[in-house]
Amino acid sequence: MTIPPVVHIRDLHKTYVVSEREGGVRAALASLVHRRKQEIKAVDGISFDLSPGEIVGFLGPNGAGKTTTLKMLSGLLHPTAGELAVLGFVPWKRDRDYLRQITLVMGQRNQLVWDIPPIDSFELNRAVYRVPAADYRRTLDELTQLLELAPLLKKPVRNLSLGERMKCEVAAALLHRPQVVFLDEPTIGLDVTMQRRIRAFIAEYTRRHGATVLLTSHYMADVEALCRRVIVIHHGRLLFDGDLADLVERFTAHKTIVLTLGDCGVDLSSYGEVVSCTDGDVTLRVPKAETARVTGRLLADFPVMDLTVEDPPIEEVIDRVFQQEVS
């Protein structure tokens, strides 16, 4: 028996109508009479399913349609066309039983009330989601412990640092123990340590509660640490859906060979593209298929002290994917 998917998307579309005009007052006046409208296809026919308990990375360059998709999934936006179901609900109907089971965290937005301590906002969320007092107490204790919130809960939100505020935002979004968690760049603008903290928390939280997570981030470290599967979209279309490892495999035609020769005077251009040479460490870029052969030749031809073969960094792979047009 197959388990029904938590998230089911088929041929989803969202079109925005945007008016545009040339710069200047004259054009501004002209646009009062006649307005040029343009249809922007923010999401242009994407399909995917998420299984229970999956943590999936949702990648794409700025403006690819990630946030629009997340907003449709959480019922904020009405899709233009297509099929969309989460936990068997139609999100835009905003059924209370649905909303109680999901959450959306946007790294660039905040829901905590600015002037007062987070604990007051937490109380408000408790009332909104009708969390029973005992459950609330237990969840709050758990989140406080996992995210080390204790010293933060009683300070006004405006006095918290970005990282501290983000921890509280994440906690506020999870007080009702949602089964499906949509995270839109939860680590944006945070320092490396805080990013790691949030990341570790998401991993621990999903391990404990088996939540399904769709995660958007521009930090590949987030994706590498949390997601086995990634979905890549670009210009509102699906570009890739599969294992992160396969993405790297499919979109990299090269491998990097780093060899320690202790000398930069040797000409290696006949072996591959010399990317750099510092302190006798030569970095070569070679086509993937020739890696083994080139490595063998290098080892035979030169007194190599050390040699490593590496995949290009994930950032480079992603950059390559983003720069491709949809075929």
Next chain:
Amino acid sequence: MRGLGGIYVQQFKTTLASFIQYRAALVIWLIGHVLEPLIYLVVWSTVSRSSGGSVGGFTAAFAAALAAGGIIVYSFWLMLATLSFWFVRVENILQIFSSMYEAGRWPVSFYPRWLRFILTFLIPVAFATTVPAQALAGRLTWRTLAEAFALGAALLVMSRAFWRIGIRRYSSASS
């Protein structure tokens, strides 16, 4: 229904907490919004009594008229604000409403017939201001009060429906 009440109570507590977070802002608010009306009330009561009138209508009917007025203003304001789903910026419309509201400071019976009609039905400030004032002066009829509540109920239903239509058009901005 109990849960919904809980949300409102908690929302009220949160708003109150934000409100009393800053002492200076609170003091200024107390002066502007509590002290000033109280002074007006005392001054005008005195004026009224000295010229043979009476201000004795602090009754349940007054509270009811105020409540009905509140519902009417809320619904009307909500409908105007909902227009922003279509027109994006509606501050100007809200400003017009505010000016009209100023006009409601004086009993609508002062105004010519056509303006009275507008202030009663098109922009229902009459019910929000004149009716409670009538209650204070002890001139409120049960009929007027019932009408105020009927209008309030109708507007509340309408504004909710309108809001639900509008929210479908919500396209949100940026991320």
